[in-house]
Amino acid sequence: MKKTKSRLISPLVQVARVIVGVLFIFSGAVKLVDPIGSQYKFEEYFSEGVLNIEFLIPYALKFVIILIILEVALGVALLVGYKSKFTLNSLKIIILFFLFLTWYSAYYNKVTDCGCFGDAIKLTPWQSFYKDVILMVLIFFLSRYNRYIKPIKETLLPGIIIFWAVLISGVIMYIALYHLPIIDFRAYKVGTNIPEGMKYQGDGKIPPIHDFMLEDEQSDLANDILKMDKAILVIASSIEKSEFDGFPEVKKFSLEAQRKGYKVYGVTASFSEIIELTQKNYNLPFKFLFCDETTLKTMIRANPGVIILNKGTIIEKKSWRDLDDIEL
Structure with a gap:
């Protein structure tokens, strides 16, 4: 009887082991190529309007790094059969944590995309919960x-x-954090034509690119800029949270670009007082336009970062650390 039960249970265990292990590895992998995206997601969860634990927001990135590494490590550990009791107990803790977040998102309709699979696969809150x-x-x-x-x-x-x-995951995450994600799943990846991405499809779905604007004090300049052959957007989604070491590099790059005929614009969601102070402190040779902060964070993970446009098509994206690699 025991042998019969063993023959029935063992194959089911191996199938379940592969499913769980692969899903955890995949979940961690799509997030480790873009940990900043997961940071933004947990900052949303920690915010006043959701879980109201704002004191954790400064630690969101550290939390994300640990969580992503754990997902990958535990997924691999399950597949190779390493310390299975400890591995499964750890997986229980993580899945119960995820289960609470996805249930909370679905039931209270607070976070419409849990970010379980980063930007690679979008799930509704209830789909995430049932998963x-x-x-x-x-x-x-x-x-x-x-x-x-x-x-x-x-x-x-x-x-x-x-x-x-774990080592390979750490290297990939380092590249994503200090440069840009090595795989871009978002609507503003290199090669995207922004005007095309703003068009509604035949089925009436919301276009992949929306809330895109480039406003000055008087009007939205987006249409004009998207028609230019040589346009550069210096993105600083939130100037007060910027890596200020980047602004001298941005200034040097912008001056060189202007000499070669590019129109350079700063784009931010910050207030005018902060903009004026930053322009004065770093003598930035361009004016700033306004755009929604979430849109800017989606466009590029660096703060500041640079996007080069040719007639509305994104032909280059770089973090401020990599501006020397751009050939104008």
Whole structure:
């Protein structure tokens, strides 16, 4: 009887193990290429209008880095059978945390996109919740039949695989944090034509690019700028939160671009007093236009960062750290 039960349960355990492990690795992987996006998402969760734990907002990025690394490491650990009891207990804690967030988002309609799979796959709050319910059931099933999970080899190999998974994840995240995401899943990726992205599709869905504006004190200049052959947008979504070391680099780049015939505009969601103070302190050779902060954060993860346009098509995006790599 026990052997019959074992023959039935063991294959189910292995299938569930692969499903859970792969989903956690995928979830972590699509977020580690863009940890800033996950930071913004958790800042939204921590905000006054959602969970009202604003004291955690300054720690959002650290929290995201730890969470992403854990997702990848635990997913890999489950697949290679490393310390299965500890791994599954850790997965229980994480899935219960996710389950609460997705339920809260769905029930109170607070955060319309949980960011479970970054910007790669968009799920509604209820879809995210049901996905986490299924994962929770699978994890508790695996925990019940933990004895059927064996290491791929009774050597140091499982630990070595996890070490390399964490190391590679850390390198990818470092690149994304100090430069730009190595894969861009957003509507403003290089090669995108912004005017085309603003058009409604035949089914009446909201276009992928919306709330795009470039306003001065009098009017929206977006249409004019999107028609230019050589236009540069210096994006500083929130000047007060900018990396101020970047402004001298931006100034040098902007002057060179203007000498080569480019029209350069700053774009921010900050107030005029902060704009004037920043322009004075760094002697920036361009004026600032206004755009919604969420839109600017979506356009580029750097603050400040640069986007180069040719007749509305994004031909280059760079963090301020990489402006020397641009050939004008």
